[in-house]
Amino acid sequence: MKKRFALLLTLLLALGMVLSACGGGKNSAGDKGSGKEKPKQEFRVNIKTEPFSLHPGLANDTTSGTVLRNTFEGLTRIGMDGKPELAMAEDYEVSEDGTVYTFKLRDAKWSNGDPVTAHDFEYAWKWALDPKNESQYAYQLYYLKNGEAANTGKASLDSVGVKAQDDKTLVVTLEQPTPYFLELTAFYTYLPINSKIAQKNPDWYKNAGEDYVSNGPFKMVTWEHRNKIELVKNDQYWDKDNVKLEKITMHMIEDVNTELSMFKKGELDWAGAPFSALPTDSIEQLEKEGILNIKPIAGVYWYKFNTEVKPLNNVKIRKALAYAIDREAIVKNITKAGQIPAMAAVPPSMFPENEKGYFKDNDVETAKKLLEEGLKELGYKDVSELPVIKIAYNTDEAHQKIAQAIQDMWKKNLGIKTELENEEWAVYIEKLHRGDYMVGRMGWLGDFNDPINFLELFRDKNGGNNDTRWENPQFKQLLIQSQKERDPEKRLELLKQAEKIFMDEMPVAPIYFYTNAWVQKDNLKDVAISGLGDVQLKWAYFE
Amino acid sequence: MLKYILRRLASILLTLFVIVTITFFLMRIAPGNPFTSEKRLPPEIEANLNAHYGLDQPWYKQYAQYLVKVATWDFGPSFKYKGQTVNDLIADGFPVSLYLGLEALFIAVFFGILLGVFAAVRQNSWIDYSSMSLAVIGISVPSFIMAAVLQYIFAIKLQWFPIATWGSFKHTILPALALAMMPLAYIARLTRSTMLEVLNNDYIKTAKSKGFSERVIVYRHALRNSLSSGHLLFGPADRQHHYGKLCHRKNFRHPRSWRPLCAEHYQPGLYGHHGRDHFLQHHPLACRIVG
Numbered sequence: 081m082k083k084r085f086a087l088l089l090t091l092l093l094a095l096g097m098v099l100s101a102c103g104g105g106k107n108s109a110g111d112k113g114s115g116k117e118k119p120k121q122e123f124r125v126n127i128k129t130e131p132f133s134l135h136p137g138l139a140n141d142t143t144s145g146t147v148l149r150n151t152f153e154g155l156t157r158i159g160m161d162g163k164p165e166l167a168m169a170e171d172y173e174v175s176e177d178g179t180v181y182t183f184k185l186r187d188a189k190w191s192n193g194d195p196v197t198a199h200d201f202e203y204a205w206k207w208a209l210d211p212k213n214e215s216q217y218a219y220q221l222y223y224l225k226n227g228e229a230a231n232t233g234k235a236s237l238d239s240v241g242v243k244a245q246d247d248k249t250l251v252v253t254l255e256q257p258t259p260y261f262l263e264l265t266a267f268y269t270y271l272p273i274n275s276k277i278a279q280k281n282p283d284w285y286k287n288a289g290e291d292y293v294s295n296g297p298f299k300m301v302t303w304e305h306r307n308k309i310e311l312v313k314n315d316q317y318w319d320k321d322n323v324k325l326e327k328i329t330m331h332m333i334e335d336v337n338t339e340l341s342m343f344k345k346g347e348l349d350w351a352g353a354p355f356s357a358l359p360t361d362s363i364e365q366l367e368k369e370g371i372l373n374i375k376p377i378a379g380v381y382w383y384k385f386n387t388e389v390k391p392l393n394n395v396k397i398r399k400a401l402a403y404a405i406d407r408e409a410i411v412k413n414i415t416k417a418g419q420i421p422a423m424a425a426v427p428p429s430m431f432p433e434n435e436k437g438y439f440k441d442n443d444v445e446t447a448k449k450l451l452e453e454g455l456k457e458l459g460y461k462d463v464s465e466l467p468v469i470k471i472a473y474n475t476d477e478a479h480q481k482i483a484q485a486i487q488d489m490w491k492k493n494l495g496i497k498t499e500l501e502n503e504e505w506a507v508y509i510e511k512l513h514r515g516d517y518m519v520g521r522m523g524w525l526g527d528f529n530d531p532i533n534f535l536e537l538f539r540d541k542n543g544g545n546n547d548t549r550w551e552n553p554q555f556k557q558l559l560i561q562s563q564k565e566r567d568p569e570k571r572l573e574l575l576k577q578a579e580k581i582f583m584d585e586m587p588v589a590p591i592y593f594y595t596n597a598w599v600q601k602d603n604l605k606d607v608a609i610s611g612l613g614d615v616q617l618k619w620a621y622f623e
Numbered sequence: 624m625l626k627y628i629l630r631r632l633a634s635i636l637l638t639l640f641v642i643v644t645i646t647f648f649l650m651r652i653a654p655g656n657p658f659t660s661e662k663r664l665p666p667e668i669e670a671n672l673n674a675h676y677g678l679d680q681p682w683y684k685q686y687a688q689y690l691v692k693v694a695t696w697d698f699g700p701s702f703k704y705k706g707q708t709v710n711d712l713i714a715d716g717f718p719v720s721l722y723l724g725l726e727a728l729f730i731a732v733f734f735g736i737l738l739g740v741f742a743a744v745r746q747n748s749w750i751d752y753s754s755m756s757l758a759v760i761g762i763s764v765p766s767f768i769m770a771a772v773l774q775y776i777f778a779i780k781l782q783w784f785p786i787a788t789w790g791s792f793k794h795t796i797l798p799a800l801a802l803a804m805m806p807l808a809y810i811a812r813l814t815r816s817t818m819l820e821v822l823n824n825d826y827i828k829t830a831k832s833k834g835f836s837e838r839v840i841v842y843r844h845a846l847r848n849s850l851s852s853g854h855l856l857f858g859p860a861d862r863q864h865h866y867g868k869l870c871h872r873k874n875f876r877h878p879r880s881w882r883p884l885c886a887e888h889y890q891p892g893l894y895g896h897h898g899r900d901h902f903l904q905h906h907p908l909a910c911r912i913v914g
Binding site: 130131132133135138211212214215216218219228231232233283285286305306307308331333335337338341342344345347506507510544 | 653654656658664665667668671672675703704705706707711712715716771774775778779782785786787788789
């Protein structure tokens with residue numbers, strides 16, 4: 081017996097030694113006592129999951145975006161004020177018709193010292209559009225001339241509208257005038273790739289190492305898959321004087337309660353959005369403690385109506401349903417993270433006046449009137465004849481609570497009978513896309529800070545993400561016009577008009593606008609969070 | 624003996640085959656595809672992706688290819704993490720799982736027997752009561768709750784250990800402890816009852832009457848005879864660990880342990896711009912099938 085114990089013990093000790101050797105045994109307790117004058121410029125955060133891919137052309141998720149935005153830099157970068165500013169580009173010119181952009185690049189270097197050239201941009205964009213590379217976000221580049229055609233194999237890559245005239249000049253030709261193109265060039269699918277390295281080593285992006293080079297404020301030195309990522313300041317970065325953080329550690333801890341505990345214990349400098357999330361039930365307490373930060377982001381939670389099934393084919397019924405929802409109550413009692421009741425489609429980060437919206441929240445009286453009229457139009461005598469309305473959502477506690485609340489409101493306020501049905505995500509999304517539902521919840525986030533994000537999906541009845549089967553020629557016309565309008569003010573006006581039509585027809589009932597909620601170290605300053613909820617650490621520092 | 628071993632090996636292979644087949648077809652029947660998300664992919668790109676992962680082939684071809692691949696220990700590319708293979712994920716995760724499992728097993732066996740012996744020798748004393756109530760707690764509290772409690776006491780309040788992450792030996796103690804609690808409790812209770820049984824045997828009385836010291840009787844005679852049944856527990860205890868580890872990934876975020884195997888393999892990632900959270904809803908089932 082003793083022998084077996086001894087064997088087990090030895091085995092364990094041996095394993096322990098191997099493992100501690102692997103871990104490097106880093107203890108970052110370090111210089112805590114060195115006084116207030118010089119805080120350590122090291123930022124520790126949790127990003128929750130392993131990023132899908134740290135190749136700019138393959139990334140398609142927020143986690144990858146969070147890393148890439150800090151390690152790479154595009155022609156433009158979203159500045160502290162939320163507006164695009166020149167980054168890799170030093171200067172640019174737009175042709176008279178708004179379809180040709182000529183960018184002059186600044187003298188910048190990759191983290192290995194190679195110069196960043198226009199060829200790196202051309203290579204990267206064409207790489208993402210090349211169908212054999214299977215980029216799921218290639219459609220972000222469909223604004224380029226022949227982008228879509230090349231990606232679907234109908235045109236050659238050579239015909240795509242991006243050309244390096246020389247090392248420092250990039251000429252971009254667009255399919256049509258795109259007023260928000262400088263927003264797009266800050267997006268991660270538009271980031272450059274060091275073409276010299278990528279051509280030599282096609283696997284360059286799979287791990288940190290000599291070949292993983294970037295051109296942004298930070299460079300990645302460690303990538304332990306599903307464990308952590310470490311970034312350090314990139315001393316080759318052209319604007320390195322404005323970068324103050326020396327090191328960023330990104331853990332991947334799935335449990336948000338653990339994350340919050342680590343923050344409270346001082347093992348993390350940040351907990352919550354946009355890197356990860358706060359546990360919903362902790363938010364009230366954190367707010368009471370006065371340490372909660374809340375910022376609205378470009379996202380909306382809405383209920384889609386299938387406008388082809390009775391009685392939802394009737395505008396008045398749809399409106400009645402939308403008006404009879406008490407959003408304030410949902411936000412206060414269910415979601416509880418400072419969400420903003422939504423009575424409009426486009427988030428206030430793009431249309432500030434939409435904090436008020438197009439109608440009154442919880443307007444039961446008007447709802448009743450509309451219901452009455454709607455019933456008449458459809459030939460029903462009273463509410464009891466109305467078919468049961470099915471509310472669909474994907475299985476999730478929060479969605480369920482909201483659905484139950486709305487079910488209750490519709491019953492109490494309008495006397496409408498409803499049924500709840502929930503489904504697993506994959507089943508649910510298929511059903512919605514197929515049009516096999518009556519009312520269904522959905523969330524929508526913008527890819528870039530422009531209202532078009534929230535309107536375009538309803539342009540075509542059978543567009544990939546419309547789901548409501550709603551279409552309106554006037555609405556469509558306004559969107560098409562807005563694409564051609566070069567005066568930004570006038571363009572926003574056109575989009576505003578389109579939104580008005582949309583809200584008048586109510587193919588969706590908006591519920592609330594999303595917010596980011598987080599807690600952070602007091603002395604951490606200048607973490608830039610854009611209207612989209614994207615985060616940049618370029619300017620961040622500890623005071 | 625050889626025949627027995629061969630028979631067992633054959634039955635393992637058969638079981639694995641059945642499991643692989645069932646999971647394959649379950650996943651085929653499940654609606655949606657790995658690329659489902661709010662933002663629909665352009666059909667051409669989806670077709671490319673399907674071709675890359677072999678999803679455009681008829682099911683029987685996919686099944687045959689899958690069997691061949693599994694047999695040659697090639698689980699294919701990961702849907703969830705571009706550029707990584709499922710083999711990579713297993714290679715990453717398995718050592719951590721093994722290490723944690725062994726550590727937990729060691730804790731469970733060592734302290735389980737210790738508690739059991741003390742309780743039996745001092746039957747109905749405070750030692751007996753307290754170690755047996757400890758055992759009841761261990762059995763009735765699931766390890767993911769135990770993990771949260773341990774985190775709260777030892778990491779947040781006492782600050783002896785890090786709350787989560789992975790790196791040094793210190794990081795392994797809390798999760799191993801949480802994993803060990805349930806088997807520890809079983810072993811303690813079993814050791815106690817068999818010890819009591821053995822202690823009432825005639826030969827113990829004989830030994831006592833011969834004047835052997837208590838220590839000699841307990842260790843030489845009683846314990847040795849009780850342990851033969853304690854061994855039986857290694858099997859179940861070990862299986863416990865695999866369930867336990869699923870929770871552990873959540874609580875302590877041991878970044879690499881079992882889950883990738885289950886998740887990657889049997890539920891192609893429902894990955895998308897917003898679809899990520901929903902992915903998580905899918906794997907517990909798959910994991911249990913494998914576990």
